[in-house]
Amino acid sequence: MTRRSSSVTIRDVAREAGVSVATISRYINQSARVSDDVAERIELAIEELNYVPHAAARHLATQRTRVIGLLLTNMHNDFFAPLVSGIEAVVQHQGYNLLVATHRADSHLDIQLPIGSHNTDGMIVFADSLREDDIIGLHRNGFPIVLIHRSTPDGYEIPSVTIENKDATCRLVEHLITDHGRKRILFVRGPANQEDSQWRELGYLQALENHDIPRDPQLIICGEFEREVAYREMVKFLEDSQTDFDAVFTGDDDSAIGIVNALVEAGYRVPEDISVAGFDDLRLSAFLTPPLTTVNAPTELVGRTAAEQLFDLLTGKDVDPIILLPTEIVIRRSCGCFV
Amino acid sequence: MTRRSSSVTIRDVAREAGVSVATISRYINQSARVSDDVAERIELAIEELNYVPHAAARHLATQRTRVIGLLLTNMHNDFFAPLVSGIEAVVQHQGYNLLVATHRADSHLDIQLPIGSHNTDGMIVFADSLREDDIIGLHRNGFPIVLIHRSTPDGYEIPSVTIENKDATCRLVEHLITDHGRKRILFVRGPANQEDSQWRELGYLQALENHDIPRDPQLIICGEFEREVAYREMVKFLEDSQTDFDAVFTGDDDSAIGIVNALVEAGYRVPEDISVAGFDDLRLSAFLTPPLTTVNAPTELVGRTAAEQLFDLLTGKDVDPIILLPTEIVIRRSCGCFV
DNA sequence: CCGGTTTCAGTAACCGGTTACATTATTTCA
DNA sequence: TGAAATAATGTAACCGGTTACTGAAACCGG
Numbered sequence: 018m019t020r021r022s023s024s025v026t027i028r029d030v031a032r033e034a035g036v037s038v039a040t041i042s043r044y045i046n047q048s049a050r051v052s053d054d055v056a057e058r059i060e061l062a063i064e065e066l067n068y069v070p071h072a073a074a075r076h077l078a079t080q081r082t083r084v085i086g087l088l089l090t091n092m093h094n095d096f097f098a099p100l101v102s103g104i105e106a107v108v109q110h111q112g113y114n115l116l117v118a119t120h121r122a123d124s125h126l127d128i129q130l131p132i133g134s135h136n137t138d139g140m141i142v143f144a145d146s147l148r149e150d151d152i153i154g155l156h157r158n159g160f161p162i163v164l165i166h167r168s169t170p171d172g173y174e175i176p177s178v179t180i181e182n183k184d185a186t187c188r189l190v191e192h193l194i195t196d197h198g199r200k201r202i203l204f205v206r207g208p209a210n211q212e213d214s215q216w217r218e219l220g221y222l223q224a225l226e227n228h229d230i231p232r233d234p235q236l237i238i239c240g241e242f243e244r245e246v247a248y249r250e251m252v253k254f255l256e257d258s259q260t261d262f263d264a265v266f267t268g269d270d271d272s273a274i275g276i277v278n279a280l281v282e283a284g285y286r287v288p289e290d291i292s293v294a295g296f297d298d299l300r301l302s303a304f305l306t307p308p309l310t311t312v313n314a315p316t317e318l319v320g321r322t323a324a325e326q327l328f329d330l331l332t333g334k335d336v337d338p339i340i341l342l343p344t345e346i347v348i349r350r351s352c353g354c355f356v
Numbered sequence: 357m358t359r360r361s362s363s364v365t366i367r368d369v370a371r372e373a374g375v376s377v378a379t380i381s382r383y384i385n386q387s388a389r390v391s392d393d394v395a396e397r398i399e400l401a402i403e404e405l406n407y408v409p410h411a412a413a414r415h416l417a418t419q420r421t422r423v424i425g426l427l428l429t430n431m432h433n434d435f436f437a438p439l440v441s442g443i444e445a446v447v448q449h450q451g452y453n454l455l456v457a458t459h460r461a462d463s464h465l466d467i468q469l470p471i472g473s474h475n476t477d478g479m480i481v482f483a484d485s486l487r488e489d490d491i492i493g494l495h496r497n498g499f500p501i502v503l504i505h506r507s508t509p510d511g512y513e514i515p516s517v518t519i520e521n522k523d524a525t526c527r528l529v530e531h532l533i534t535d536h537g538r539k540r541i542l543f544v545r546g547p548a549n550q551e552d553s554q555w556r557e558l559g560y561l562q563a564l565e566n567h568d569i570p571r572d573p574q575l576i577i578c579g580e581f582e583r584e585v586a587y588r589e590m591v592k593f594l595e596d597s598q599t600d601f602d603a604v605f606t607g608d609d610d611s612a613i614g615i616v617n618a619l620v621e622a623g624y625r626v627p628e629d630i631s632v633a634g635f636d637d638l639r640l641s642a643f644l645t646p647p648l649t650t651v652n653a654p655t656e657l658v659g660r661t662a663a664e665q666l667f668d669l670l671t672g673k674d675v676d677p678i679i680l681l682p683t684e685i686v687i688r689r690s691c692g693c694f695v
Numbered sequence: 696c697c698g699g700t701t702t703c704a705g706t707a708a709c710c711g712g713t714t715a716c717a718t719t720a721t722t723t724c725a
Numbered sequence: 726t727g728a729a730a731t732a733a734t735g736t737a738a739c740c741g742g743t744t745a746c747t748g749a750a751a752c753c754g755g
Contacts, residue, residue, distance in 0.1 A: 024473075026711055037735045042713055052733065067497075069468075072475035073415035074711035077740045082412065084455070092441040093656075095434045095639065102431040105458060114470055116423070117456050119444060129408075131453055134363075136411035158406075244643065274643040281645070300434065304583065304613040306620070306645030317432075365741055376705045381743055391703065413741035416710045701752075708746100713739085722731070 025066045033062035045070060085327060086116045086132030086140035088147055094242070094271060095299055096316065100165075103320025104141060111328055113138075122148045122210075134160040139327045141165060145210050161330040165323045166213055169338065176330065178323040178340045182213055182296075185312045185344040186220025187227070189294050190266055192310075192346065194228050197292050197353045199264035201233075205250070205276060207242040207268040214242065217268045217296055235260045240272035248275030255283050264292035264352075270299045270311055277305070277351070288353040298347055307350035315342050364405045372401035384409065424666060425455045425471030425479035427486055433581070433610060434638055435655065439504075442659025443480060450667055452477075461487045461549075473499040478666050480504055484549050500669040504662045505552055508677065515669065517662040517679045521552055521635075524651045524683040525559025526566070528633055529605055531649075531685065533567050536631050536692045538603035540572075544589070544615060546581040546607040553581070556607045556635055574599045579611035587614030594622050603631035603691075609638045609650055616644070616690070627692040637686055646689035654681050 031038045036055055043049040044059045051059070062068070076082045085108055089097060101117065108115045118131035122145045130151070132140055139161030142152060149170050156162055156175050164177035193199040204221045207214030218237075225232050238254055240247030247267065254260075265280075267273040273295035277287050285291050287307060295302065298313035322340055329336045348354050370377045375394055382388040383398045390398070401407070415421045424447055428436060440456065447454045457470035461484045469490070471479055478500030481491060488509050495501055495514050503516035532538040543560045546553030557576075564571050577593055579586030586606065593599075604619075606612040612634030616626050624630050626646060634641065637652035661679055668675045687693050 024711090027713095028711080038712080039714075039736080040734060043734090046713085048714085050733075055733085069472070069474045071416070071711050073412045073421065074740090075713080076412035077410070077416050077742085078711080078713040080740070092444055093437055093639075095437055098432055098434055098437050101440075101456070105431055105456065109457065109470065114475065115456050117440070117444065117454050118448065131448065133408070135408045136453065244639070274640060277645075278643050300432075300583070301613060301640050304617050304644075306616075363741090366743095367741080377742080378706080378744075379704060382704090385743085387744085389703075394704085410741050413710090414743080416712085417741080417743040419710070697753105697755095699753085701750105703750085704748090706747080707744100709743085710741105715738085716736085718733100718735075720731100720733080723729085725726100725728095 024071065025068050026071070027068070029066055030059065030062045030068050033066055034058040082136060082138050083112065084114045084116050084137045085324070086118065086137035087143070088132060088140060089117065089119050089143045090121060090146045091119050092117075095301065096242075096269070096271065096297060099300070099317040100143075100320045103317035103322075104324045105320075107321055107324035107328070120146050122146060122151075134158060139163070139331055141323050141327060142167070144212065145208070161327060163323045163327045163330065165319055166211075168212060174338050176326045176336045176338055176340070178319050178326060178342065179212070180314050180319060180342045181344045182216035183220035183223065185346060186217045186266070186296065187223045189296075189310070189312055189346050190221050190224035191227060192348070193264045193266065193292050193294060193352060194224065194230070197264070197288075199292050200230055201260075201262040202230075202236065202264040202266055203254075203262045204237045205240040205247055205265060205267035205272050206237060207240065207272075209239075211242070214268050221266055233260070236262060240267060240269070240275070242269045242271060244271045244275040246275070247272030248279050251276050251279035252283075255279065262291070264294070267293070267295045270295040270297040270302045270309060273302075273309055273311070273351075274305065277309075288351050292353045293351045302347075303349065305351070308356075310349045310352035310354065311347050313345045313347050315344070318342060363410065364407050365410070366407070368405055369398065369401045369407050372405055373397040421475060421477050422451065423453045423455050423476045424663070425457065425476035426482070427471060427479060428456065428458050428482045429460060429485045430458055431456075434640070435581075435608070435610065435636060438639070438656040439482075439659045442656035443663045444659075446660050446663035446667070459485050461485060473497060478502070478670055480662050480666060481506065483551065484547070500666060502662045502666045502669065504658055505550075507551060513677050515665045515675045515677055515679070517658050517665060517681065518551070519653050519658060519681045520683045521555035522559035522562065524685060525556045525605070525635065526562045528635075528649070528651055528685050529560050529563035530566065531687070532603045532605065532631050532633060532691060533563065533569070536603070536627075538631050539569055540575065540599075540601040541569075541603040541605055542593075542601045543576045544579040544586055544604060544606035544611050545576060546579065546611075548578075550581070553607050560605055572599070575601060579606060579608070579614070581608045581610060583610045583614040585614070586611030587618050590615050590618035591622075594618065601630070603633070606632070606634045609634040609636040609641045609648060612641075612648055612650070612690075613644065616648075627690050631692045632690045641686075642688065644690070647695075649688045649691035649693065650686050652684045652686045654683070657681060 027038050027041050030041050044051045105115055116132050141163050144166045162175055169175045169177045206218055238250045265276050287293050295309050295311040298311045302309040302311050326336055366377050366380050369380050383390045444454055455471050480502050483505040501514055508514045508516045545557050577589045604615050626632050634648050634650040637650045641648040641650050665675055
């Protein structure tokens with residue numbers, strides 16, 4: 018009948034220990050010394066009553082949630098496991114909690130964001146999980162944000178952690194050209210509005226240009242960074258297109274898997290007939306048959322770095338506005354090399 | 357100087373709209389009708405002031421957080437992506453948020469759990485991420501819990517969502533025996549204290565027994581459900597052991613990848629020389645070369661189901677104490693079949 | 696026209712912590 | 726020895742919502 022919840026509060030503990038609530042609070046938060054005698058009684062009372070502080074009450078009083086948010090576009094791609102893992106490690110180390118949500122930038126704008134200043138102390142925003150004006154809006158309100166796999170909007174200083182895409186892609190495609198003599202290289206692009214995908218496409222085009230290979234729009238198909246989509250598109254390409262090709266560069270490893278599968282099913286040998294290279298270096302890429310030549314993206318490090326940036330932001334430390342993490346070409350078998 | 361945060365509160369909105377805070381609250385929560393006139397003024401005031409309700413204050417007043425917790429052992433294995441994805445979908449659909457944390461059952465017990473009754477309305481506990489007495493303790497306090505990949509402790513009615521392990525394993529191993537004539541089947545087990553691993557081992561042993569094949573302790577190695585560990589152990593086995601074998605069944609697909617890799621490196625052909633089969637049917641398993649014969653575990657469904665169970669628990673609905681989701685054998689190429 | 700509902704809105708007590716300020720006891724040191 | 730500094734604790738006002746209770750106006754049937 019009474020509204021009082023069954024949970025034991027700080028006042029119960031205070032009564033049990035024979036001290037004031039302030040003292041309990043100070044003891045718990047170590048915010049001031051308490052005498053040994055009192056400390057012991059408090060310890061006992063807490064034990065006795067099985068007291069657990071009420072998070073919401075604490076958040077309300079302190080105006081901090083000790084929670085940080087992570088906004089992703091989806092969670093089912095294997096790419097996200099190390100990303101979340103890296104973030105989680107830092108968050109846990111800092112004694113914070115991690116709130117995870119998925120959201121698409123294009124979704125109904127008027128609905129309330131699952132995470133934001135109302136329930137987290139700061140957030141990490143992945144790629145195009147949030148519209149630019151929403152990001153700016155939050156930032157303008159002083160809400161700490163770190164962007165990953167997405168650059169800072171012009172004119173704003175929102176820290177961002179990205180990886181080097183273009184140059185590595187260019188060098189890897191050049192590897193296909195110079196070391197394996199490939200000239201007709203199919204490019205499998207990702208989502209149009211995702212920066213990683215755009216940079217990788219630029220790197221691909223750059224490599225062609227560097228070697229005076231004319232670009233052929235026929236040689237670009239769209240895999241959406243999704244294995245199944247890439248597989249389907251590749252099958253369709255093999256059936257419909259008369260365009261011949263001798264290599265495939267995919268903007269992501271996940272697609273590369275689908276591509277290789279489609280190729281093998283169609284009777285091509287990888288890498289003898291067709292060289293294949295990807296981007297990401299997923300945990301599984303080394304174990305594929307043939308092992309996938311790719312670009313290593315330090316995904317867990319991206320997560321870790323972004324989380325650290327965010328905590329620097331929260332503690333008022335200086336924060337690098339832009340962090341560009343290096344990537345590294347990983348030569349394996351799928352391009353044609355013997356390793 | 358003042359402690360007052362810069363954020364706008366419900367009282368500001370009330371003043372702006374010329375009504376009381378109660379009315380604002382009622383309007384926002386749709387907990388009672390307000391006249392159209394008032395509704396419009398409130399809407400305007402909220403817009404004008406850019407008001408966002410303070411989550412902690414709301415939680416404190418309602419004694420609900422609208423957050424559910426997910427406790428995992430780690431996050432880096434690809435297995436977790438669909439699991440989390442499934443949970444997240446339901447949680448989002450219910451208008452809740454998802455708090456994710458990792459924890460090991462064996463870690464220092466006295467440290468406060470990252471999630472629990474203090475900051476979530478309920479939680480989903482994966483396998484051995486939490487000690488049995490901690491689970492029971494929380495449950496005794498009336499905290500809603502759903503277990504996944506772990507059965508209910510004896511004598512308690514904590515809902516659990518698990519998958520059928522033993523029978524499917526048995527049948528798959530029998531497939532290796534009867535359809536491919538394998539008799540010396542290596543088993544790669546997972547963590548000793550994980551139930552899935554235990555059941556799969558029982559299924560393996562059952563299959564041997566059904567076909568009068570003597571069990572050989574030499575033919576069991578430990579892969580810990582980790583690709584790299586399985587790889588290393590397999591390499592070691594190939595170097596050290598004189599024991600011959602003609603098939604490998606691994607308790608999980610992740611290990612199977614490492615196993616195949618070790619076998620291929622050692623000059624074996626899969627499946628011509630050695631049949632390989634796994635368990636899980638990870639997204640990538642179909643794309644491996646050769647495609648992996650395995651048992652399909654409905655991992656996303658496990659997540660979805662567990663989340664639904666938890667919400668039933670939260671809303672006082674009847675909850676199945678035990679849900680055992682069916683698994684299905686998936687025959688591909690790695691066992692030796694032509695598909 | 697009148698008592699009884701129904702509808703809409705306001706007042707203020709609460710949720711369970713934190714912390715500024717006040718108070719008392721204990722040292723410290725000239 | 727006594728004034729000042731220090732240490733340990735208590736009191737009560739917050740934090741920003743929700744909601745039980747109350748009151749006023751509108752509505753309704755007879």
